[in-house]
Amino acid sequence: MPVGSQMAWGVGAATCAVVIASLLLHRDVGAPSELARVGASGAHEHAPKRSIEPAVSVVAPRAVDAQPVDVPDASDDLRAVDHGRVARRSHALIRARLRRAKREARLYAKRHGTPMPMLPDADGVAVPLDVWAQGERFATATPVEASELAEPLGGSRGSVSFWFQPQWSAGSQDDASFLEIADGFVRVVKNVDFLRFEFVDADGVEHGLGASITDWNPGEWHQIAGSWDDGTVALYFDGELVGQATIDTPLVLPDGPRMRVGSDFPEFRPVAAGVVGGVRVTARPLSAGEVRQRFVGAHG
Secondary structure: OOHHHHHHHHHHHHHHHHHHHHHHHHHHHHOOOHHHHHHHHHHHHHOOOOOOOOOOOOOOOOHHHOOOOOOOOHHHHHHHHHHHHHHHHHHHHHHHHHHHHHHHHHHHHHHHOOOOOEEEOOOOOEEEHHHHHHOOEEEOOOOEEOHHHHOOOOEOEEEEEEEEEEOOOOOOOOEEEEEEEOOOOEEEEEEOOEEEEEEEOOOOOEEEEEEEOOOOOOOOOEEEEEEEEOOEEEEEEOOEEEEEEEOOOOOOEOOOOOEEEOOOOOOOOOEOOEEEEEEEEEOOOOOHHHHHHHHHOOOO
């Protein structure tokens, strides 16, 4: 073979070899072999099947649902100590007031020969049973309408009783109105050193009963009762009759009259200080025994 032919054949053979190698290389890289495809298919068929679960969104709890955690604070302990100290001091004062009131009640019972029941009010101050039961108390220096208490009254028979605690200074000459019924038809007043039960009969004539209260001391409780039955009128202090009168024309009150507790005095006129409590009004007179029972507390 000539030399030129040999060289051309060699170049062609080399070119064919390059093309064949390139094809083989492209096949190995671009596509899996049949054996690889079979292996992959078998592995897929024998793998365990998983169920596809829907996606679940997790929502964080709201802040409002979270429970606050109490963190101990030293200031809380200090406040608790202060409150406990104040409570103990308050209880001690209440006990001291009760002891003093009971001691005064014992002295009063020894002096007068009759017991007087005392109960502590909301402030821990010992008061008579009627005052404790009613709750409301009236100052003599402040006039207050209390007509609802007088609703049972009307006609020529009736009664009124209440407890009174003087708060004036010893030897006071000031006056005071304890209570007034039917615009002055019945009045209980302090006049200098006397307590008077004043009333007006059906003819408009004024009458009155009275007794000295010079031995009444500030802070002591005393019971006052007035009773009328046609022409007979009576006044009681601490369960005892201190005055009685018979009048020709009876005392007659309108039905459901007005009643005022306290003094309706001009500003320039001084008022003897005191407290009225336990007011009880009935449409019938009281016997001496009933008045005494009210005083000693047998009704309670």
